[in-house]
Amino acid sequence: MISFSAVSKTYRSLLGRPVNAVIDFTLEIREGEVLGLAGPNGAGKSTLIGLLLGYLPPTSGTVSIYGMRPRAFIERHGIGYLSELIAIPPSWRAEKALRRYALLAGVAPADVQARVDAAIELLGLGEHRRKLIKQLSKGNLQRVGLAQALLCEERILILDEPTHGLDPMWTQRFRELMQALRRPERVIFIASHNLDELQRLSDRVAIIDHGRLQRVVDLRQASAAAVSAPYRLVVGGGAEHVTAVFPDAVAVSATEWDLPERPLPALNAQLSDLMARGALVASLTPVHSALEQQFREAVAQ
C-alpha cells in the first residue's frame, strides 16, 4: 500500500549545484508491517519522509499510498505522524494543542475532549496538560508529539526518531505501545538512528545511505544471520579454562572475552567442552546485533 517507485529527489544549492538527497529509491511496504528506516546522518531519511507525506515533490519517480498521491491520500484519510522536530507553537498549552489537532484530525467536536483525555492518559501527560509547550522538557514534548499522532485510529503511522528524548521508563513504555498499536491493516514506519530500537520493533529494516537504498533486512528471517557473528562470552567461574577451549578469544576483562566468528556447531561444541571443564557460562551475546552488523556492512559498501 505504500510504494516508492524509482524515486529521486534532487535539491539545488544556492549556487545551483545539484544535491542528490534520494536516488532511485524503490520499496513496497505492506499492510500489517512495521518497517524501520535506518541510515547515518544525511543519508536521506528525512527527505524520504517528506516525500511520503507529500511535503516535498519527487524530482522523478512516484510515491503512492493505496495508489494515491500522498497529499491526496492524507487529505482524504489523514496519517499519524511524529516528526523528529516537534514543532508546536510555544505559547500553546499541551491540552489545548491536542484539542486543536483533534479537530483538524476530523474528530467530532463532541468527542474531542474524550479523545484528548485518552491520549493524555495513554502518554502519561496528566500533570503537564496545562503547561505551555515551551515549558515542557524534551521527553514530555516528545510525548505530546506522539499523543497528537495517536488521536485517531490512523491506518498509517510515520514515526521519526520516536524515542528521542524519552527516559528509559518511557522508552520501554513506547515499545509496549508499539506492540499494542500493531494491526493487520496498519502500516507503521519508524525512522531511527537507534538500531537496537529498530531491531526490537520492526519486521523489516530498510538501510539507506547517500540517498540510496542499500539493503532491506528482514528481521523475521534474520536470526540465522547472527550465527556467524562475533560473540561476547561472560563467565561466572572457571575463567582459567576459557583460553584453553577458545585459544583465539580476546580478553576484555577478567570474566569477559570476545570470541571471533565461527560456525554455530563449533561454538556449541566448544561451549560444552568449557562447561564440562567446570566453567560457569553467565552469558553469550552477539557483539553486534544482526541488524547492526548488516548496517555496518551496508554503510561500508
Add this chain to the structure above:
Amino acid sequence: MTAPSIPLPRRRARLGRYSLWQIRDFTINTAIVTIVLFGLLGALFIAQIHAQTEMFAATHRPLPPTLALHTYNELLSMFSFTAPILAMNGILATDRVSGYTRFLFAKPLSVPAYYAQSLVVRLVGFIAVACVMQALWGRFESPALSWKFVVDMTAFVVTIGGIIFALSALTKYDGLIAVMLMLLTALLRERWMGSTGVLHAAAYVFPPLGRLNDVQSWFIGLDPLSDAATGVPFPTKWFWWNVGYGLAAFAIGFAILRKRSLTKA
C-alpha cells in the same frame, strides 16, 4: 493499485470549528497589540487637535475648518498602511519556517482551504479591529463609523494583504519586503509613469498605493486639492486598480502555495 484490506473511512478536518481557534490566535497575537498601539497613537493625535484648538482660541483667531480633519487623516493613513502589515505578516511563512506545517498537514486537511480560512479570519479580523479603532476615534474628532469606512479599510487590507500573502508564500521576510515595496512604490511609480519605454512599463509592476489616499479622502470627505470638506467622489478607478492588484496577489500566493514544498528543505 493495492486495495485496502479494510475500507478506509474518509475523514475531514473540522475546519469551520477550528476557525474559533484561529480567531483566538488573531485576537491575542494581533488585535490586542494593534488596538493598544493605535489607541495610544490616537490619543496623541487627539491631544494635538485639542492643543491646536486651544492655541487658536487663545489668539482669538478662527480655527481653520479642515485642521482637525487633516490631523485625523494623518492618523488614519498611519493606521491604514501599517495595521494591514501587522495583521497579515507571516500568514504562510511562519508555519513553514517554524515547522508547524509538519503536524498540521498530516491531518486530513487541504492546505489551500486551511490558509484560505486563515486569510478570511485575518481580513475580517482587521476590519473588525479598524471599526473598533474608528468607533473610538469617532467619539472625539473624526468622522463617525460608517459603511464608507469599511469600504476604505477593505481597499487597504486587500491591496496590502494580497502583497504580503504572495510574499509570505515565498519568503519569511514577507512583512519587511512589503514595506520596502511600498517605499519603492512611493518613490518610483509616479516618476516612472511619466517616462517612456521600459521604465513606463515597469511602473505597472507597482500597485498605485498612493491612490488609496483618494479612497480615504472620499471617506473623510476632505478634498485634498481644494482643501475643503465638501465631499469627494468615489475614486472607482483607483479603488478597483488596487483591489484588483491585491486579489491577483492572493491568487499568485495560492498558486505558489500549491507548488512549494510544505517544509524547509
